[in-house]
Amino acid sequence: MSEPAGLGRFGEYGGRFVPESLVPACEQVEAAFREAWVDAGFRAELHELLTVYAGRPTPITPARRLSAELGLTLLLKREDLAHTGSHKINNVLGQALLARRMGKRRLLAETGAGQHGVAAATASALLGLECVVYMGERDVARQAPNVRRMRMLGARIVPVGTGSRTLKDATNEALRGWVADTAEAYYCIGSVMGPHPYPWMVREFQSVIGTEARAQVETVPDLVVACVGGGSNAAGTFTGFADTTARLVGVEAAGGAAMTNGTPGVLHGYHSMVLQDENGQITEAESIAAGLDYPGIGPEHAHLGAIGRVGYATVGDAEVVEAVHRLARTEGIIPALESAHALAWIIREAGELAGQTVLMTLSGRGDKDMEMFE
Numbered sequence: 562m563s564e565p566a567g568l569g570r571f572g573e574y575g576g577r578f579v580p581e582s583l584v585p586a587c588e589q590v591e592a593a594f595r596e597a598w599v600d601a602g603f604r605a606e607l608h609e610l611l612t613v614y615a616g617r618p619t620p621i622t623p624a625r626r627l628s629a630e631l632g633l634t635l636l637l638k639r640e641d642l643a644h645t646g647s648h649k650i651n652n653v654l655g656q657a658l659l660a661r662r663m664g665k666r667r668l669l670a671e672t673g674a675g676q677h678g679v680a681a682a683t684a685s686a687l688l689g690l691e692c693v694v695y696m697g698e699r700d701v702a703r704q705a706p707n708v709r710r711m712r713m714l715g716a717r718i719v720p721v722g723t724g725s726r727t728l729k730d731a732t733n734e735a736l737r738g739w740v741a742d743t744a745e746a747y748y749c750i751g752s753v754m755g756p757h758p759y760p761w762m763v764r765e766f767q768s769v770i771g772t773e774a775r776a777q778v779e780t781v782p783d784l785v786v787a788c789v790g791g792g793s794n795a796a797g798t799f800t801g802f803a804d805t806t807a808r809l810v811g812v813e814a815a816g817g818a819a820m821t822n823g824t825p826g827v828l829h830g831y832h833s834m835v836l837q838d839e840n841g842q843i844t845e846a847e848s849i850a851a852g853l854d855y856p857g858i859g860p861e862h863a864h865l866g867a868i869g870r871v872g873y874a875t876v877g878d879a880e881v882v883e884a885v886h887r888l889a890r891t892e893g894i895i896p897a898l899e900s901a902h903a904l905a906w907i908i909r910e911a912g913e914l915a916g917q918t919v920l921m922t923l924s925g926r927g928d929k930d931m932e933m934f935e
């Protein structure tokens with residue numbers, strides 16, 4: 562997949578819709594990333610961290626028993642085995658290294674389920690940066706184990722009490738925090754969203770998933786599937802297969818399906834498909850998987866959907882819970898609820914996919930979700 566045109570344009574989506582006061586900060590991040598991404602030294606340092614610290618490359622596991630049951634060949638790209646338990650570490654290590662290179666002292670991050678916050682706190686501890694995590698008050702209460710992990714890693718949590726007191730509000734507050742402190746703070750966004758250059762930069766940092774997978778499979782799979790919240794694990798995966806014949810499918814949560822049920826609009830600094838009412842008010846997403854509980858989707862996905870290169874589908878909470886149990890019992894892998902969305906779709910479509918080779922990105926492990934299953 563290519564670099565966006567102009568100010569981060571993917572077709573008609575993307576861009577940089579931020580207050581005047583944040584334009585220089587975004588430009589600074591863009592210039593630093595452009596320079597770093599073609600610097601062999603930066604790339605080598607990131608590769609080193611991904612390898613000796615984060616545990617890459619992650620393997621591809623053939624799901625043999627489940628494949629036999631479904632009548633297809635299912636291959637799992639195991640991001641659940643990366644340090645901190647999901648793909649989020651790939652992006653955060655890249656941005657934390659960039660922040661240090663820019664001379665910043667502090668990483669600001671927003672988080673919903675806490676997975677991005679934990680990854681940001683982890684990378685900050687590793688590189689000796691301060692970490693401030695903005696989190697909706699409701700999520701602070703719902704995701705107590707991840708709040709404890711972040712505090713243990715030395716992060717300061719800022720509970721956000723405005724609006725619905727969830728991710729959307731935490732993101733607004735984090736942007737405000739950045740406006741107040743652009744000299745010392747670096748804003749570390751957790752998915753392929755936000756103002757240019759973030760959607761492009763985060764995709765580049767996550768492209769390691771697809772690049773590895775492409776080299777690990779013997780032949781190009783018929784189908785490549787990933788779950789989509791903001792869309793970073795999917796974008797990173799698709800990068801490895803966009804120029805092949807593989808069919809690409811992104812699976813959204815039925816209650817947070819910005820691509821399937823949204824309309825074009827602006828959210829958190831970018832133009833994309835968003836869930837909104839007829840007055841342009843952002844509506845609440847509602848999913849069992851906190852990581853998919855977001856009313857927008859990255860602008861490159863909106864573009865890839867518009868041109869038909871990627872297909873988007875939705876699954877409901879009940880199918881997802883069933884998919885978690887199914888993978889646990891057949892393969893001894895407990896997936897994150899987010900990742901189980903991709904699997905639920907494959908299970909539902911198995912009849913149509915008979916005989917095909919399907920590569921699925923298992924974006925994270927399910928330990929964080931155990932309370933749901935008591």
Ligand SMILES: *Cc1c(COP(=O)(O)O)cnc(C)c1O
Pocket residue numbers: 647648649676677751752753788789790791792793794795852853897899900924925926
């Ligand atoms: C955050 C998260 C997601 C959703 O984010 P994307 O940017 O869409 O990848 C999916 N799976 C897991 C395990 C997550 O933590």
